[in-house]
Amino acid sequence: MNMLTDFPISLIVLCSGLCLILLGLWGMLTQRNLIRIIIGFSLMDTGIHMVMVSIGYVTGGTAPIINDAVAMNEAVNRVVDPVPSALVLTAIVIGLGVTAVMLSFAVRIHKTRKTLMIDKLTESKW
Amino acid sequence: MIKSLNTEDTLENAGLTDEEQQLFSNARPQAYEPYPIKAVEDFANWARANSLWILAFGTGCGAIELRPLMTARFDASRFGVAGRPTPRQSSVFVIGGYASVKTLKRIIRSYEQMQGPKFIICLGICPVNGGMYFDSYNTVNQFDQYLPVDLYITGCMPRPEVLVAGIMELQKKIKAGECNGANRYVENFDWYKANQKKVIKNWDMPDYNW
Amino acid sequence: MVVTNTIIDVLLQPLGIYVLALGAGFLIPLFYRVRRGSGVLVFFAALAAMAVIAGLNLLAIINGAPAIDIETAGIKPPFSINLRFGLLEGGFVLAVNTVALLGAWHYLPRLKQQAASLLLYLILVMGINGMVMTRDLFNLFIFIEITSIATYALIGMGRSDNVLAAGFKYVMATSIASAFFLLGTIFLYYQTGTLNIDDIIMNRDLIEGPIGLIATLFLLTSLLVELKPYPANGWGLDVYETADSGIASLISVGVSAGVFFALYKLLPLMDNYLTSIALIGGLTFLISNLIGLKQENTKRLLGYSSIGQMGLLTLAVALLKQTDADAHLPLIVGGLFVNHLFAKAGLFWLAGIVNRKCIGEWSSGVKRSEVLLLGVLITALVGLPPFPGFWAKWELVMLLAGNELFGWIALILIGSLLEAAYLFRWFSYARQQDSEQPDDAPAEASFSFMQIMPVTIAALLLFITGYGMAKTMHVASPEVFLPLVAGFAMWLIDRSHGRLKNLPMLAAVAVGGYLLTNDLEGINRLFSYLLVGGGILVSIAAMYRNDNRRGFYPLLTVLLLSLATLLRAQTSLEFFFSWELMTLSSYLLVTLGRNGVKPALTYLLFSLASAYFILAGFSVAYGATGSLLLADLGNSGDSVAIIFSLLAAGFIIKMGGFGVHIWLPGAYAESDDDFTAILSAVVSKAGIFGLFIIAAHLGVRSDIGLDPGYVLGWIGILTATFGALMAVFQEDIKRLVAYSSMGQLGYIVTGMALMSHLGWVSAMYITVNHFLFKGILFLSIAGVILRTNERLMYKMGGLIKNMPFTFTFVMIAIIAMSGVPPLSGYGGKWMLFNALMEKQWYWITAFAFFSSAVAFLYMFRLLQTVFLGQRKLEHAEIREAPMILLLPQMVMIVGIMVISAYPKLLIDPLSAAIDPWIANTLVWQGTALHAHFGHWNAPMIMAVVAGVFMIPLILLSLFALSMKIQKVEQFNIVYAAERPRRPEETHFAYKFFAHYDRAIGFTVRPRATAFWNSVVEWSHSAGASLRIFYNGNGQTYALFVIMYFVGLFLFNGGLAL
């Protein structure tokens, strides 16, 4: 049987990406420790990236390089959409930035408050 | 005429504190002349005689004799007698027997607040010579030392009939124009006042209670 | 040379904004190394340049240039990112950059400590600009993220120790939101194959099925969450509370603005969700304002307010889309946005300058200038004239009315009232210390000058934009703005001392009033004599105080002139504008009183409630007729009854009608004594005028069934009765007269409600009389209070000996008020009763009789306990009231006497003015006025009374000649053979009518007050129970964000899948 047709790789990536997102959300919502929350966030981020990549994938497609391997006219069907990949790159960078900021917050919170438990950080409410 | 206080003949009201001075008038009472026309004066006296308003102020044991006056048995209202709760409006003051010093002070105040012509009837023997209280420490013996009396009704205690007779007698005197106790009081004001102050130790009133 | 020119041209393109931002971003650290100052210089230069560029391009577009499309990478979209700079974009960008510039000025002390913060600030602003301008979905995401990261970093720089925790919550929530955005973007791309927003919109029909739904919902959720909807906004509130004011302001106005604009851009994709968007916006507006009631922390309060404002914007934009009225977008959304932008930013900065944790702490040591700014900004935020918010709200309400979305109108008005409640409570705190604060020295002003400059500029910008909006709505005629201008002119000389300030004020009001009212005719002209002329007459007395009364004269100018503009209002908009102006100025004047701040707040809230009722009424009328002209009110078909009821309710509240009167005694009693006279004698007539307007246009023109009129009549008479009853039991002289004037107004309402010629004549006649005798009474009382420093009547007494003139005036005024012949009051009563009988309102007639009998009780009490009886020892020396206070009273006494002797002089013009509305039914036989039932010959009555008064007087005097009458002193009284000890115990004044209280006092127990207190209680506890979601835990907030998506999903057909 043909793995590629019956069970496209993109579907696997998509599913695992979605799972990762849910996992990350679960982590963000349940873990009390800031570091774990950040980990949850980056899991979610990664999941999103996987989803993006999988969206752009065309089953059995090749790299989007127009040469003799791929003719101009059938490029649209045979070439993997390059845009999502481009987007993912940017998204990764941004995710990195956010993660960095979160970590720096965590560090400074630990400096000042000597705790990393998020449910200790509820002074300002109502 | 509304007469404002003119400074020369005023009373010093020694009995009052400084801040009370402004609250009481310090004017000296003044005698009034009869009306220039004789007829008018007679008519006025007739009216006064036939409308005797007695101050409802029982000053001694005789006060109990005043009450029956208005009842069905004696009905003094036939003679124009009526009780009046405020001295401003009453013209007759019935001294009901002995006058203790404490009461005397109130009697004086009430009498001075009555508007002339005004008359005093002394009921019983005590106001004449002290009667059975002649040596009491706190009753005055001769009432006319302190206020001018127009009529004495002696006895201890005279019954209402006598009181009615006395009232009629008073009416005669008023009609004859012989009841000018108010003026006598004013003319000998200082003498009366001295006597009053002699017995009344805590004199915290103005010298004349307008 | 050419090169530089081209460079400049390039830079002046909108793209220059980014170039400058990034370039400066690289330069700043360099210069910073060299010299800190130079780095700051570059920073400011860049910011300023960004603002200037935006301004220039916007100007070009306004002058007709086409919207600028910027294409990058030399390829046409959709294959490249493109930006657009149109009218709306330009406006947003310009506003945001201006605020950013001012904010940087305010925040400089912190910013310049490190180069990084300068850089971040710049990036943040650039990100916002990008969010506004970009037309590429993914690029939008990038800009959002840039902004967010810069924001995170700047938040992290905050001083307060909770700021880190708050920031972390913020990061959590917004990162989840942006994850949603990213997912939405990619799914959209999956379906449409493009990232260009225009393309996506163009072929939006490709977006279908579950994926399309989820994609759009992801975008929507993330944008909405960034706008902090209730309840998924705890993280935002925490940041507002803890972050530095400079940052908080930028988040509140800048970032929100960007996100809001992004939402607006993507709205074409959201057609199916407009209802839910509007609902979310509305609920957020309502609930956050409700919770704000309970808030004490200054910055968190501002947070609630700005969340509410964003909710209102969302609501507005969604509804505008739904009713596809994009033409109104610039006016409404732009107006609301600019209003929120400047006011909120200014408030945040002010909060930062004053730096008090709780609003309660503002009551000490806040400088006068700061309080002034606070007032201006809060006024703008609440949407009172002349600020943009006012016009925008009006336009919005009218638009909604045009589409008959009255539910939304109600929601908006209630929310605004709640917002006004807590914002003005804050202002009241700040106002309190102002009174005992000495007139501020110039030194203090100079040293805080640099600090408050940005706030001041924001306030000025608000004024300017407000005027601009007025211009675009064609109401910026000089007449309408004359009150403000004159008031400003008076404010310039406000620092000068002494009573002479009154003269220019009088001159200004006289001239302005003449200009405004000289071309009026009919009933408006009569009212103009009463309001303007009467106002001037009464305010002459204000000269009796020689202290420099900061703010009094400017506000009084505004008040009196706004009354004039009220009279000449042709459209409901002008009317409402003047009305709000009057409300505002009178509120501020009340706060000037000794301890008038608290009652003033009640007064303001009730006045605003009344104003909103009026607004609602006008909106319904507009919905029915499509015209703003007051004259067209009558043509509004079958909705006349509801319009009449709404407007009448508004005016009744303003006049202190039965049940909504509780603001009245406080406001009257606690404001300055001479201003109370103006308030009662003059200002209260504005409500009557309004009532007349609606009675004339609605009651008569389109003769509705009498039911609203009959109800109005009952309200009026109950007001009269209970006003009189409550006046009987007062100990405070000013409260007594306040209740009495409440009662008098009740008669007038009843007269108006009669809708008959005689009824209206009587109402107007009583109005004139009420002006005369209430003016006299309050001015006399002002004199008495001036001399005795007492307001409790039982502490006075026997003052007739010291103040004979005042006593005489009060006596005449009271006889006139009581309606005892021969003075003028009788005429009013007579006409009223005749009109009532003709109308067969017998029960109301009986009530009117009873209340006028009850009135005797308090009137006599006023004379007895103040002027008669026993004089206190300490009052032995006091003098007659000052001449300047007596002068106006004399004039009014003359007026009373003339009217009493020849009422024809007054009744003829009144009847003539009413004739066009209702045909004249008065029959004159010589000097006698004949009605259907009775007749009334005033001059003859006057003559007879004079005659019969002479007989006994002569008799008594004759007998007095024959007596020795001794003038005696106050203690020479029969006292049961005792002597009085002290005047205090001899003067029978305290609880004067205790027996009456025992008999029927149970009818006047303060039920209305209790009711309104419970209303306050309930709204507070509602707010308290609505804010339990904000438990301060970041994870809960994150959960809310996710729940929000789920909720939207289920609400919008997720169940169908």
Place this chain on the structure above:
Amino acid sequence: MIIEDFDFWLGKAGYFSLTLLIVTFYGLLVGAFIDRTIAKVQGRIGIPYRQPFINILKNFFKRTAISHGVMFYLGPVFRIAGGIGTLAFIPVLYGSEMFSNFSMAGDLFLVIYFMFFGQLGMALGAGESGHPYAAIGIARGLSQMTAYEVPFVLAVISIVIQYDTLSITQIVAAQQGGWQNWTVVTNWVATLAAMLAFLGMMGYSPFDIFLAPQEIPIGPPTEFHSAYLGLMQLNRALFGATKLVLFMNLFFGGATSWPELMIKTLLIYMVAIVVGVAFPRFRVDQGIRFFFKIPTLIGIMSIVYVQMMLVA
């Protein structure tokens, strides 16, 4: 306007002073009569008929007096001016131009409101006397006034509806032609309410708390004496008679001749007297509550009654 028809005023004034004399004289006489009646009830003989006159003369013949101030001096003047004026606005005899007084100047409302004139002035005078009892008395009197006004006004409204006019002359005219046309017959409910109010108005027991002689020495007039008191006694007679005339006009068909007037008013007066001698005194709040209960109810019923009557 006063100048142009001077003779009209002269004539009116002349006739009115005649009315004034008659009514005052009659009022004093009735006072004595009532006093004697009460005396008979108590088994006494009572005062001579001349007594009221003598009392007044005596007071005018007083030779000393005090004054607490201008209002104190003017108080009694206001009081009796109120009495005279009220009489001046009431047509005394029906159909006689001579005794119609100045009723063309105003209607029933005018009379009702002008009654307050004297009370207000008197209250001010008594107030300046500085006597607490005076103030207490006035406070009570005014409160009671507000209470008995209610049934009275309801009755008045009722008869105004009935006769469709406010002019007293026309109200009387409508009752001419036999007793069956009197208001007391045609609108007995209103009359009942008005007569209950009348009790309060006359100030006899049980509604005489405001000049309770023993408790607060006759209340408002406590400080008044001499000629002041004389004026007030005159007014008490005059004003009492005036009120009687008013009630006679409104409810008992008016009068066409003096004898008729005197008989009718005397009978009306007797109502107050009979109640007065039979009942003890109400406390003031009891009095107020009394008027707000039954009499007010009757008054309300009277309006309903008259409306039903007109419908029928």
